[in-house]
Amino acid sequence: MQISPIPTLSDDINDIRTRTANIVAEKIIPNEREIYSKSENSASVRKEIREQVKKEKLWAPHLPEEYGGMGIGFMAHAYMNEILAWSPLSNRLFGVIAPNSGNQKVLLKYGSKEQKKKWLEPLISGEMESAFSMTEPDNAGSDPRSIQTTAKKEGDEWVINGHKVMTSNGIKADFAIVMCRTEEEGEDGEVNSRMTQIIVPTDTPGFNVIRSVPIWGHTGGDHVEIKYENVRVPVENQLGARGTGHAAAQDRLGAGRVFHCMNSIGQMWRAFDLMLQRTITREVHGGKLETKQMIQGFIADSYIDIQTARLMTIHCAEVMDSENDPRVDISAIKIYVPEAMHRVVDRAIQVYGWKGVSADLPLFGMYQGARTLRLADGPDEVHRILIAKQVLKKYHQGLSWDFGI
Numbered sequence: 001m002q003i004s005p006i007p008t009l010s011d012d013i014n015d016i017r018t019r020t021a022n023i024v025a026e027k028i029i030p031n032e033r034e035i036y037s038k039s040e041n042s043a044s045v046r047k048e049i050r051e052q053v054k055k056e057k058l059w060a061p062h063l064p065e066e067y068g069g070m071g072i073g074f075m076a077h078a079y080m081n082e083i084l085a086w087s088p089l090s091n092r093l094f095g096v097i098a099p100n101s102g103n104q105k106v107l108l109k110y111g112s113k114e115q116k117k118k119w120l121e122p123l124i125s126g127e128m129e130s131a132f133s134m135t136e137p138d139n140a141g142s143d144p145r146s147i148q149t150t151a152k153k154e155g156d157e158w159v160i161n162g163h164k165v166m167t168s169n170g171i172k173a174d175f176a177i178v179m180c181r182t183e184e185e186g187e188d189g190e191v192n193s194r195m196t197q198i199i200v201p202t203d204t205p206g207f208n209v210i211r212s213v214p215i216w217g218h219t220g221g222d223h224v225e226i227k228y229e230n231v232r233v234p235v236e237n238q239l240g241a242r243g244t245g246h247a248a249a250q251d252r253l254g255a256g257r258v259f260h261c262m263n264s265i266g267q268m269w270r271a272f273d274l275m276l277q278r279t280i281t282r283e284v285h286g287g288k289l290e291t292k293q294m295i296q297g298f299i300a301d302s303y304i305d306i307q308t309a310r311l312m313t314i315h316c317a318e319v320m321d322s323e324n325d326p327r328v329d330i331s332a333i334k335i336y337v338p339e340a341m342h343r344v345v346d347r348a349i350q351v352y353g354w355k356g357v358s359a360d361l362p363l364f365g366m367y368q369g370a371r372t373l374r375l376a377d378g379p380d381e382v383h384r385i386l387i388a389k390q391v392l393k394k395y396h397q398g399l400s401w402d403f404g405i
Contacts, residue, residue: 001025001086001273006079013076019056020083020094027052028087032362035089049093060095060124062105067124069095074255078262078317082310085266088365099132099168102252103177106197110240110248119175119199131173131202133226134249137165143382144179144195144249149228151180151198153235158182158198160206160231166213170224175201178228179245195245199237206231216368253377257330258320260373261313261337267366268306268344274361275302275348282351289351298347305340312336324405328390331383338373338380345370 003021005014027049028035035042053059061077063069072080084090091097100123107120122128139146149162160180167176176199183194200207210225240248276299279289289295316329345366349356356363374380391401 001029001083001270003083009079012072013079016058016070016072016076016080017083020058020080023049023052023056023058024083024086024090028089028093032087032089046093050095053094058094062096062101063124064108067104067108067120073321074258075317075321078258078314081259081262082266082269085263086270088362091263098256100130102256103130103132105255106177106239106248106252109251110197110244112236114236115199115239122174128174129169129172131167131169131176131224133164133167133170133176133200134179135166136163137225138163145246147179147181147195149178149180151178151182151196153182154232156235157232158235158238160198160200160228160233162228163226164228165225166223167226169222170202170209170226171212171222173202175199176207176226177239179249182242182245193243193246195249196242197239197245197248198233199239200228200231200233204231204233215372254320254326254330257334257377258313258317260377261309261316261333264337264341264370264373265306265310265313267362267369268302268309268341271345271348271363271366272302272306274363275299275351278348278351295351298351302344302347305344309333309337309340319405328387331386334377334383335380338370341370341373342367 001021001024003017005018009017031045031049034045050059057070058080060067060069061072061080063071065071070076084094084096104120104123107116107123111120119128119130123130134144134147136147136149139148147162149160149164151158151160153159158180160178162180164178170176178198178200180196180198181194182196206229208227208229210227212219212221213223213225215221215223239245279295279299282289284292312329313333316326316333319326319329345363349363349367352361352363355361358364394401
């Protein structure tokens, strides 16, 4: 991993990137096999890395200092993410792993003082695990406002009924943040204000885990299908004001999409690095792979994919950081970056042949992740529609689109 200071960044952000890269390159990547093995030594390696991360004050970049995090802000975290993504193990070893990190951010913004004490602090300390429960099997994930899981108020309790799927971290979670419909059609308020997020302890009667959903054929994972059957929780488990569930989800997903894209760029970077190592060492048909024009085309096309994806994502992050309207840019990177990652990783797999699809390299996981991202956080088709609508709106106003801002 070759990480040089970026002239346009502050010394602080460059220092964070450099120190992060040192740990990822020197401690995590060389020990990936050992950590994955779950051997007796695996736990001690993880502990040693976490201690070094905390010593370097790189722990939990998404959290404020008062909660034990770095308090570095959105842009610094985004730049840090592309380094962490060189290894799929980094985020957890740096104290930032979904869905806990997203739930922590939601609790920070929408949680009451009591909720932060009861749920947020144990979640940060590692005493608790959490899940995020929004997607439903029978309703379009492309329209979160179509959610049919209901929460009805009875006295001092919410009574929840519904069917969820792909609830992340559902096996280990001590509590779930559940997106519920609390207002019915025809009641006051527009459609975006009919949802509320509610904290549900997973040991509550009626919280019924149906199965672990096999992902890419792998069974025993932690994305689960759940039926909420007359689940009763206190009204004080409501997160934020009634009807703010959709807004809370968008708060979570907007920044999350940028972080996902920066993660994708870091993975592309490593895939590119692996591909280049192979091309300069592999002998085939009378010469090194690097001498073959088709492989040279792979190198050039992958460079272009990574650089365009990276600059688009950084621009989007800058728009968000300046508090301008980022909706078109968020949708654009949500579409482009996973597709670019798919192409970059695919070329690296092709260069490695059988080894590219084996567990000897991380490429197969990257490939599956790139395809999954085209569905996660809203399918590409919905984001294409959003881009077109926003651009057309400008032209109907007699304006044109300004690509400079």
